[in-house]
Amino acid sequence: MSKHLKGIAASDGIAVAPAYLLVEPDLSFDKKKISDPDAEVSRLQDALDKSTAELKIIRDKAKETLGADEAQVFEAHMMILADPDFIGTIKSKIKDDQVNAEAALSAVSDQFIKTFEAMTDNKYMQERAADVRDVTKRVLSHLLNVTLPNPALIDHEVVVVAHDLAPSDTAQLNKKYVKAFVTDIGGRTAHSAIMARSLEIPAIVGAESVTTDIKDGQTVIADGLTGDIVIDPSDDEVAKYHEAADKFAAQKVEWEKLKSQPSVTSDGHHYTVGANIGTPKDMAAVNANGAEAVGLYRTEFLYMDSDEMPTEDAQFEAYKTVLQDMPNKPVVVRTMDIGGDKHLPYMPLPQEMNPFLGYRAIRISLDRQDIFRTQLRALLRASAYGKLRIMFPMVATLDEFRKAKKIFLEEKKKLEDAGTKVSEDIQTGIMIEIPAAAVLADQFAKEVDFFSIGTNDLIQYSMAADRGNEHVSYLYQPYNPSILRLVKHTIESAHKEGKWAGMCGEAAGDPIMVPLLLGMGLDEYSMSATSILKVRSLMKRLSTEDMKKLADKAVNEMTSNEEVAEMVKKATGQE
Ligand SMILES: C=C(OP(=O)(O)O)C(=O)O
Numbered sequence: 001m002s003k004h005l006k007g008i009a010a011s012d013g014i015a016v017a018p019a020y021l022l023v024e025p026d027l028s029f030d031k032k033k034i035s036d037p038d039a040e041v042s043r044l045q046d047a048l049d050k051s052t053a054e055l056k057i058i059r060d061k062a063k064e065t066l067g068a069d070e071a072q073v074f075e076a077h078m079m080i081l082a083d084p085d086f087i088g089t090i091k092s093k094i095k096d097d098q099v100n101a102e103a104a105l106s107a108v109s110d111q112f113i114k115t116f117e118a119m120t121d122n123k124y125m126q127e128r129a130a131d132v133r134d135v136t137k138r139v140l141s142h143l144l145n146v147t148l149p150n151p152a153l154i155d156h157e158v159v160v161v162a163h164d165l166a167p168s169d170t171a172q173l174n175k176k177y178v179k180a181f182v183t184d185i186g187g188r189t190a191h192s193a194i195m196a197r198s199l200e201i202p203a204i205v206g207a208e209s210v211t212t213d214i215k216d217g218q219t220v221i222a223d224g225l226t227g228d229i230v231i232d233p234s235d236d237e238v239a240k241y242h243e244a245a246d247k248f249a250a251q252k253v254e255w256e257k258l259k260s261q262p263s264v265t266s267d268g269h270h271y272t273v274g275a276n277i278g279t280p281k282d283m284a285a286v287n288a289n290g291a292e293a294v295g296l297y298r299t300e301f302l303y304m305d306s307d308e309m310p311t312e313d314a315q316f317e318a319y320k321t322v323l324q325d326m327p328n329k330p331v332v333v334r335t336m337d338i339g340g341d342k343h344l345p346y347m348p349l350p351q352e353m354n355p356f357l358g359y360r361a362i363r364i365s366l367d368r369q370d371i372f373r374t375q376l377r378a379l380l381r382a383s384a385y386g387k388l389r390i391m392f393p394m395v396a397t398l399d400e401f402r403k404a405k406k407i408f409l410e411e412k413k414k415l416e417d418a419g420t421k422v423s424e425d426i427q428t429g430i431m432i433e434i435p436a437a438a439v440l441a442d443q444f445a446k447e448v449d450f451f452s453i454g455t456n457d458l459i460q461y462s463m464a465a466d467r468g469n470e471h472v473s474y475l476y477q478p479y480n481p482s483i484l485r486l487v488k489h490t491i492e493s494a495h496k497e498g499k500w501a502g503m504c505g506e507a508a509g510d511p512i513m514v515p516l517l518l519g520m521g522l523d524e525y526s527m528s529a530t531s532i533l534k535v536r537s538l539m540k541r542l543s544t545e546d547m548k549k550l551a552d553k554a555v556n557e558m559t560s561n562e563e564v565a566e567m568v569k570k571a572t573g574q575e
């Protein structure tokens with residue numbers, strides 16, 4: 001009998017494959033006195049040899065599929081296994097204390113980790129602590145004869161099953177073999193879900209019990225379009241999902257044809273459909289999907305992917321690459337949005353009760369002006385290479401925007417005085433993702449050049465519901481009339497002042513939301529690159545005039561998210 005689970009549909013696509021459990025096994029052991037130290041040392045040596053052999057394979061695979069940079073970490077692990085000081089100390093401990101290899105390994109490893117972590121003035125050595133921790137786990141797994149999951153070793157098609165996936169785990173998944181992933185926790189707007197969409201890996205998150213209900217190797221159907229998971233499906237169920245997967249693939253082929261076409265409604269209104277990116281590497285998918293703009297460049301990933309604050313030059317190069325890849329097309333670069341769930345290992349933030357309501361984004365930038373000014377200078381220098389728009393995140397008050405703009409103008413003047421070429425056409429705008437800014441959009445609109453509505457946070461803050469918490473994910477309600485009213489007020493306020501309004505939250509690529517946004521007159525829609533053609537295809541068959549009536553009805557007459565969704569589905573043939 002098959003078993004059915006339901007999670008949150010986080011990335012489109014359907015997969016049927018054996019499960020690969022990405023769950024850490026139990027590595028606990030008892031400390032024991034031993035009587036034959038030589039035998040124990042040779043047991044350790046055997047585990048060390050097996051670990052080295054395994055790491056070699058992992059490194060080679062990682063090099064092949066993920067690139068030399070990503071493979072570097074395994075090289076570092078192998079160096080630890082070859083380190084005479086580390087290994088020699090473990091062997092001596094086995095002999096001197098007459099303890100089992102597990103106990104000696106973990107005691108010595110703890111000692112090394114402590115020493116490395118204490119080197120607060122040497123970041124490189126501090127990071128080695130994490131490597132020692134990882135290597136220790138691997139050797140322990142061999143001593144205990146249990147298998148450690150190694151995503152880089154996956155060499156056949158699988159559905160990855162995990163409790164949660166950090167963005168760094170997600171980045172390591174090899175699209176060729178990982179046909180989908182399903183997790184116990186997380187929400188649709190969590191950053192691993194956003195990454196799954198840009199990697200085009202079907203994903204279901206927040207399914208609560210996948211790591212306990214699914215056994216390694218069991219066949220799993222993961223339907224990222226609906227959030228359905230089927231464990232041990234019957235032949236009929238597999239056939240049904242293969243059919244659905246084929247239908248989805250055929251639809252993608254149809255969408256492909258729209259790649260070089262503009263985004264136009266059936267009554268001839270043109271809109272801009274753009275892409276959200278996290279790094280210049282994402283530009284290949286942006287162009288492959290025919291984006292008309294980059295509507296959101298999340299620059300915090302530049303800071304997060306680095307071991308130290310990225311220099312002005314490193315930032316300049318990244319921004320320049322993106323701008324040059326988008327000739328004559330707007331690129332909205334958002335200044336650093338650190339805090340909340342995004343941390344920098346080299347910039348400790350205060351421990352907070354509510355990090356999502358705490359010291360983050362523009363609040364940090366206005367406080368740490370050294371970091372902010374460096375970023376603005378890099379952006380200003382890059383502006384000469386394209387159509388740059390600068391956007392400030394998490395703006396709550398006009399005063400914050402004015403301060404940020406003033407700093408921007410100061411840096412611009414300094415560069416110009418020094419003879420550096422800077423574009424004269426840089427727009428400055430804000431994210432509308434805090435309800436206070438949405439409500440006061442009419443006042444903001446007099447001073448900013450544009451708005452981009454960040455529904456991921458706007459919904460989280462309006463509903464007081466953590467965007468990554470599956471227990472309150474039912475409150476992620478983009479079509480709730482309360483949210484629609486904030487969106488409508490923002491768009492109308494921008495238009496009254498002759499400014500443009502976009503949306504870069506995940507709702508901008510949602511087929512139920514798009515008809516409403518067309519009706520409200522949203523100018524720019526920015527989404528995961530892989531959603532662009534689907535949205536363009538949808539726009540093509542909708543009329544702005546009809547959608548106006550639909551949006552008015554949703555905003556003025558409806559009372560719930562569900563009611564609005566039903567109405568839109570019916571009116572646009574998406575049932
Ligand atoms: C686009 C947004 O920003 P992020 O997802 O990076 O918080 C948003 O909040 O909607």
Ligand SMILES: [Mg+2]
Binds near residue numbers: 433454456457
């Ligand atoms: Mg946000």
